[in-house]
Amino acid sequence: MNTMLRAVLTRMIKAGDLTVTDADGNRHQFGDKTGVPVHIRFNNRQAERAVVLDPELKVGECFMDGDIDFVEGDVYSFLQLVFENTGPTAATEPWMKMIGRMRVLLRRFQQMNTIARSSRNIKSHYDLSGELYDLFLDPDKQYSCAYFDPPNATLAEAQLAKKRHIAAKLLVREGDKVLDIGCGWGGMGLYLARHLKANVTGVTLSEEQYGIANKRAEEEGLADRAKFLLTDYRSIHDRFDRLVSVGMFEHVGVGHFGEYFQHVARLLKPDGIFLLHSIGRADGPGATNPFIRKYIFPGGYIPALSEVLPHIEKAGLYVTDIEILRLHYAETLKAWREAFIARRDEAKALYDERFCRMWEFYLAASESAFRWQNMMVFHIQIAHRQDAVPLTRSYIEAEEKRLKRLDSALRIANSEETAGKCSMQA
Structure with a gap:
C-alpha cells in the first residue's frame, strides 16, 4: 500500500x-x-x-x-x-488544507457566471433526461430540500409541506404577480397559481424544465395564470408583488451576489415580499467541493449567511425573517439516494455504469454533507419595507393550516373527478 x-x-x-x-x-x-x-x-x-x-x-x-x-x-x-x-x-493533512485554501482563492474565477456561462452550466445538469429525475424525485419533480412536517412524512408529503411553508411566508394574494426565479419543472409556480390564484411567471435556463413546466400548466388548465420562460432572471424588466427562488441561489456564484440582490430590489414592488430558499454553510465561507464542481454543478457555490447578508443590506432591502432548516435536506437526499439505488438498472439503461457511479457518489456525498458536515438550508424573507409582513410569525402557521385544508379539499375533488370519469367510461 x-x-x-x-x-x-x-x-x-x-x-x-x-x-x-x-x-x-x-x-x-x-x-x-x-x-x-x-x-x-x-x-x-x-x-x-x-x-x-x-x-x-x-x-x-x-x-x-x-x-x-x-x-x-x-x-x-x-x-x-x-x-x-x-x-x-x-x-x-497539511497538503490537503493547502489545496483547500487554493480552491478558496480560485473560486471567483470558477464562478464567473455571466448569462451565457450560466446557461451552459445549467444545461449540463438540468437538461439530462427527464426520465432520470423521474427515477428518484417525487411526482411533482421537486429537486430541492423538502420540509418534513411531521418528521415521518413521505417524500411527496414533505415536498408538499415545503411548498405550503414557502407560500405561507410569501403571503400571496389572489391576482398577485409572482416571479419564480429558477422555476425548475414548475411545481412551486403551479402551486401558487392553483392554490392562491396568483399570476406566476417562472424563469429557467433549462430547455427540459421549460418544456415540462409549460406542458404541466396546459394540462392542469393553468396556462392563463402560470407561464414559464426560457430566460435569465437578469433579463426580466417587469415588477412583481412577490418573488420566490428555491434552490437557484446556489448557482449564482460568490462574485455575483451583489448583482443578484440589486436585481431583486429592481424586480420587487415597494410593498412586495421575496422568499429565498438556498443551501448554506454553517461554518463560514469556503469553496465548492471539487467533485461536485467538476461533475455535477459547474459554477455553483453554497454560501454562508455572512456572505449573503451584506449584499442584501447594500441593495437597500430589509431582512424580515430567517429560518434555518437543519437535517431536512439530509432526509430528502436519503430518500433520493435510496430511490435511485432501487432503480439503478433503469438509470444504467439511460446512461452507463460510469454515470451511475457518479450519481451514487453525488447523492451519498451530498447527504453526508448535511448529516455530518456543516451544510444546512436557510430561508431569508426580504422586503423593501419593515411593515411588509405582520409583526409576529404566527401568520405563517395560520396560513399553513389554511393551505393544508385546501390541499385536502383539492385532493378529494380530484379523486371524485377521476372516479366520475372512470364511471362514465365504464
Missing part, C-alpha cells in the same frame, strides 16, 4: 471497521472493528496515490472510473465512517 495512504488512514480511522485491499492484493485493517464493516479495494497504484493527495476530488473520481470498488459496504457507509472519525472536515 502507498506509504502516505497507510499513514493517513492509521491516524484518521480510530473507530469503526475499515478494510483496505491495496493494488497488490494485500489487506489492511483500520479502526477498532466496531460498527458496520466497510471494505474498499484499490485496483491500481495510481488510485492509491491520487486518493491520499486529493481525497475531496479523487475518492469520487476513482470510484466513478472503476479504480476503486466497495467489496463490503458502499459509498455512503464509507463516508459515514470517515466523518464520524474526523468530524466535519476530512481534509486533515
Whole structure:
C-alpha cells in the first residue's frame, strides 16, 4: 500500500471497521472493528496515490472510473465512517488544507457566471433526461430540500409541506404577480397559481424544465395564470408583488451576489415580499467541493449567511425573517439516494455504469454533507419595507393550516373527478 495512504488512514480511522485491499492484493485493517464493516479495494497504484493527495476530488473520481470498488459496504457507509472519525472536515493533512485554501482563492474565477456561462452550466445538469429525475424525485419533480412536517412524512408529503411553508411566508394574494426565479419543472409556480390564484411567471435556463413546466400548466388548465420562460432572471424588466427562488441561489456564484440582490430590489414592488430558499454553510465561507464542481454543478457555490447578508443590506432591502432548516435536506437526499439505488438498472439503461457511479457518489456525498458536515438550508424573507409582513410569525402557521385544508379539499375533488370519469367510461 502507498506509504502516505497507510499513514493517513492509521491516524484518521480510530473507530469503526475499515478494510483496505491495496493494488497488490494485500489487506489492511483500520479502526477498532466496531460498527458496520466497510471494505474498499484499490485496483491500481495510481488510485492509491491520487486518493491520499486529493481525497475531496479523487475518492469520487476513482470510484466513478472503476479504480476503486466497495467489496463490503458502499459509498455512503464509507463516508459515514470517515466523518464520524474526523468530524466535519476530512481534509486533515497539511497538503490537503493547502489545496483547500487554493480552491478558496480560485473560486471567483470558477464562478464567473455571466448569462451565457450560466446557461451552459445549467444545461449540463438540468437538461439530462427527464426520465432520470423521474427515477428518484417525487411526482411533482421537486429537486430541492423538502420540509418534513411531521418528521415521518413521505417524500411527496414533505415536498408538499415545503411548498405550503414557502407560500405561507410569501403571503400571496389572489391576482398577485409572482416571479419564480429558477422555476425548475414548475411545481412551486403551479402551486401558487392553483392554490392562491396568483399570476406566476417562472424563469429557467433549462430547455427540459421549460418544456415540462409549460406542458404541466396546459394540462392542469393553468396556462392563463402560470407561464414559464426560457430566460435569465437578469433579463426580466417587469415588477412583481412577490418573488420566490428555491434552490437557484446556489448557482449564482460568490462574485455575483451583489448583482443578484440589486436585481431583486429592481424586480420587487415597494410593498412586495421575496422568499429565498438556498443551501448554506454553517461554518463560514469556503469553496465548492471539487467533485461536485467538476461533475455535477459547474459554477455553483453554497454560501454562508455572512456572505449573503451584506449584499442584501447594500441593495437597500430589509431582512424580515430567517429560518434555518437543519437535517431536512439530509432526509430528502436519503430518500433520493435510496430511490435511485432501487432503480439503478433503469438509470444504467439511460446512461452507463460510469454515470451511475457518479450519481451514487453525488447523492451519498451530498447527504453526508448535511448529516455530518456543516451544510444546512436557510430561508431569508426580504422586503423593501419593515411593515411588509405582520409583526409576529404566527401568520405563517395560520396560513399553513389554511393551505393544508385546501390541499385536502383539492385532493378529494380530484379523486371524485377521476372516479366520475372512470364511471362514465365504464
